[in-house]
Amino acid sequence: MRITNLLNDFFDLLYPNLCVVCGTNLQRNEQCLCLTCLNEIPKTNYHLQPDNLIEKRFWGKVTIYRGTAFFFFQKGSAFQKLLHSLKYKGEKEIGVVLGKYAAIDLIESADFSSVDVIVPVPLHPKKLKKRGYNQSECIGKGLSEILNAPQDTTTLKRIKENTTQTRKSVFERYENTEGIFELSDKAALADKHILLVDDVLTTGSTLEACIRELSQINGIKISIFTLAVA
Incomplete structure (x- = not known):
């Protein structure tokens, strides 16, 4: 045990494990975030x-059971680093860890603790190949471990790439996301309460497209979760 501790100390010295937000050295019981930064997350x-x-963003558009986000997205804030590192720097573990932290909060709610299946918003195969991973799937993995609900990454498929939604009108956003998803097996999620997972909620158009497709399934109940909301 003593030798193991010495080796761990040696490798920590060579390759320090740093908080992705503030850059301080992490303690052995900390992952990705130091306790100080974890406590400063602007939770919703x-x-x-x-x-x-x-939930009100989706009223009159699609039907959902519940909706939530872990924290508020603030452009230029230290917590923007979390999402940037997860999405563009290959730091997949951030998604898993934040998914776990968020799930610890979600189990306080009977609505979310009753989820049967977790469904991450899928990437188009070309983008998945380029990035090497789906950040929503990483988040879903963390949620799955704490909520004790399996993650389904095969039923909802992305079959068409779409362009950015930011400067489009409501109608253009609808057109841009029309027909970009399909279901491989409608029976797989029948009569299930699913948690649809994405990294950031901005316009909501991509989630709406997912929900429209998933709503074809008999008896399905759809809730949504994102790490952040802009």
Whole structure:
């Protein structure tokens, strides 16, 4: 045990494990985030608030059971580093760890603790090949471990790439996401309460497209979760 501890100390010295937000050395019981930064995450707590602002975004468009996000996205903030590192720097573990932290909060709500299956928003195969991983799937993995719900990465498929939604009108966003997803097996999620997972909620158009496709399934109940909401 003593030799193991010495080796761990040696490797920590050579390759320090740093907080992705503030850059301080992490303690042995910390992952990706130091305790100080973890406590400073600007949480929404929407999982405890039915009819919250996220759910209202989808009113009159698609039907969802519940919706929440872990924290508020603030452009230029230190926490923007988390999402950037997860999405563009290959730091997949950030998604898993944040998914776990978020799930610990979600189990406080009977609505979210009752989820049967976790479904990450899929990437188009070309983008998946280029990036090497799906960041939403990483988040889903962390959620799955704490919520004790399996992750389904095969039923919902992305069959068409679409361009950025940011400067499009409502109608253009609808057109841009029309027909970009399909279901491989409608029976797989029948009569299930699913948690649809994405990294950031901005316009909501991609999630709407997923929900429209998933809503074809008999008896399905759809809730949504994103790490951040802009």
